[in-house]
Amino acid sequence: MKFTNKLSSALILFAIFIFCLPGLSAAGNTIYQYSIIDSLLAGNYDGELTIADLKEHGDTGLGTFNRLDGEMVFLDGVVYKVDARGEAIKMDDNERTPFAAAALFKTDKIIKLDSVKSLEELNSKISNALGSENIFYVIRIDGKFRKMRTRSVPAQEKPYPPLKEVVKNQSIFGFKEIEGTMIGIKSPSYVKGIGVPGFHWHFINKERTSGGHVLNCIFKNMAAKVGTYSQFKLQLPETRSFLDSRFEKDRQKELKEVEKDSEKK
Structure with missing residues (x-):
């Protein structure tokens, strides 16, 4: 009996030790990002990070792929590429990305959304329901x-x-009465040059066959699941193009041009 009690105590202490390791205890509270948005804006479209590496940092996120080949939707542990035809393709672990963000999704808050008539309205309603503008959020x-x-x-x-030149030739897709999932990351304003300040949304349909970077949306009677993240981990590329780039230029105006919807309201 004494031996059994000692063994049980040892196992409990070992479990506590493992749980308290910094890398594990922080994982559920951390947004991971590879590269910076100003690097992507500048035309650095080749990265070293594989999809397998990205999956080590979460199960949900967004980004793009080498050569700027489509939009990334990272959902439920699976990474999809929405290509220039609007088709979603499940990506192999050996594919690489020049810019991506990921986190272990969690639901800390649920925001009920009775009516949303635009992406701007959605962003405003979510912002008004959040507790702070100074931490990170992942939204589903x-x-x-x-x-x-x-x-x-x-x-x-x-x-x-x-x-900013690439998006002049972007492909636009319009869907009606479509079931699917929006994944968004909301970042603080002080990440200028590093991340995308404010909201960044991607979408994939229920069948996981189409989607893209969200420009606008309309819906009724849904809910946003929100995870809060107070830690941010940035991994910088070691590619020659990144190391030789200069980032003194303020590219916020370019970012707004890239993110906006060109459709006339």
Whole structure:
């Protein structure tokens, strides 16, 4: 009996020790990001990070792929690419990304959304329901959308043009009465140059066959599941193009041009 008690105590202490290791205890509270948004805006479209590596940092996220080949939707542990035709493709672990963010999704808060008539309205309603503008959030919305407007871009060839030039030739997709999932990351305003300040949304349909970067949406009677994250982990590329780049230029105006919907309201 004494031996059994000692063994049980040892196992409990070992479990506590493992749980308290920094890498494990922080994982559920951390947003991981590879590279910086200003690097992508500048035309650095080749990275070293594999999809397998990205999956070590979470099960949910968004980003793009080498050569800027489509939009990334990382959902339920699976990474999809929405290509320039609007088709979603499950990606192999050996594919690489020049920019991506990931986290272990959790639900700390549920925000009921009775009516949303635009992406701007959605962002405003979620912002008003959150406790702080100074930490990170990962947001998931599942349901049937009355309208969904997305985009993707084609793979680029060297010498790579800056992102503001690429989106001039982006493909736009319009969907009606479509079921699917929006994944969003909301970042604080102080991440300028590093991440995307405010909201960044991607979408994939229920069948996981189409989607893209969200430009606009309309829906009723759904809910947003929100996870809060107070730790941010940034991994910088070691590619020659990144190391040789200069990032003094303020590219916030370019980012707004890239993110906005060109459709006339």
